[in-house]
Amino acid sequence: MQNSDMDRLVEMITERVAARLGDMNLGNSSSPPTSNNHCTHGQESCHSCGQCVVRKSETVNNIINLGASRIGSSSGVSSRVNHKMASMIDHTLLKPDASREELQKICDEAREYSFATVCVNSANIPFAARQLRGSGVKPIAVVGFPLGAGTPQAKAFEAREAVRNGAEEIDMVINIGAIKSKDYRGAYNDICAVVEASKPHKVKVILETSNLNNEEKIVACTLSKTAGAAFVKTSTGFGKGGATIDDIELMRKIVGDDMEVKASGGIRTKEDADAMVKAGANRIGASASIAIVTGKKTRTGTY
Numbered sequence: 001m002q003n004s005d006m007d008r009l010v011e012m013i014t015e016r017v018a019a020r021l022g023d024m025n026l027g028n029s030s031s032p033p034t035s036n037n038h039c040t041h042g043q044e045s046c047h048s049c050g051q052c053v054v055r056k057s058e059t060v061n062n063i064i065n066l067g068a069s070r071i072g073s074s075s076g077v078s079s080r081v082n083h084k085m086a087s088m089i090d091h092t093l094l095k096p097d098a099s100r101e102e103l104q105k106i107c108d109e110a111r112e113y114s115f116a117t118v119c120v121n122s123a124n125i126p127f128a129a130r131q132l133r134g135s136g137v138k139p140i141a142v143v144g145f146p147l148g149a150g151t152p153q154a155k156a157f158e159a160r161e162a163v164r165n166g167a168e169e170i171d172m173v174i175n176i177g178a179i180k181s182k183d184y185r186g187a188y189n190d191i192c193a194v195v196e197a198s199k200p201h202k203v204k205v206i207l208e209t210s211n212l213n214n215e216e217k218i219v220a221c222t223l224s225k226t227a228g229a230a231f232v233k234t235s236t237g238f239g240k241g242g243a244t245i246d247d248i249e250l251m252r253k254i255v256g257d258d259m260e261v262k263a264s265g266g267i268r269t270k271e272d273a274d275a276m277v278k279a280g281a282n283r284i285g286a287s288a289s290i291a292i293v294t295g296k297k298t299r300t301g302t303y
Contacts, residue, residue, distance in 0.1 A: 221255055249280055263284050
């Protein structure tokens with residue numbers, strides 16, 4: 001598809017989303033929701049909340065210089081890295097059978113290497129927050145994970161509880177069924193509920209791009225931006241596909257410079273990470289972190 005064709009498609013879909021939601025100016029990225037924009041559930045209002053590791057250090061610095069603001073990784077990073085690199089790593093353990101020993105291990109690694117975050121399921125946030133207290137490493141919780149099919153009220157409750165238990169960032173899965181059904185108001189309210197419940201912390205909206213066509217991805221990004229989320233993110237790591245160059249380029253085109261874009265799922269090499277950053281990602285989620293850092297073959301993880 002030519003750039004001019006894509007621009008026309010984006011404009012057309014944005015106008016359609018605006019018509020579905022009512023008298024909202026979705027095309028104006030400088031005007032996020034304020035206290036006058038209310039979600040229809042309950043009395044909550046939607047406010048804008050503001051917002052790879054590789055084989056050799058010089059390669060990582062190249063990625064940083066290309067514009068990456070953070071790099072995601074699952075457990076197992078054992079090679080020596082400098083503090084600048086470590087500060088961009090989301091150290092992640094999201095498998096449902098994660099044991100306390102495994103959680104302790106990733107928290108210990110995060111403290112040792114001064115990673116930016118530890119990302120876990122919301123039930124594990126109290127443990128992770130205790131282990132990370134005083135370290136400067138942020139605990140992050142996933143919400144509505146990995147299907148996104150809960151109610152806005154349930155997701156908001158989970159987010160609020162996670163924050164109360166120590167989460168400092170929330171990754172929520174969008175209501176994929178609502179997007180595919182063109183229930184834009186429902187999908188918007190879903191994001192609003194989590195953004196409101198997570199304040200003052202950032203929310204990433206996981207689109208699960210492998211389940212959406214281009215029009216649906218445009219809608220999902222537009223709704224996420226309008227609802228005040230800080231990020232759009234490609235994948236849970238549990239779906240049928242991960243990040244692609246085309247998806248990152250499209251997502252960046254929709255959100256512009258007002259949001260961050262995270263590529264996650266299937267990023268296993270330095271070349272993968274370079275390509276995603278060049279396409280417009282400024283965070284990278286990786287499952288093969290040890291292989292990327294050390295060049296040694298390791299188990300496949302899930303980010």
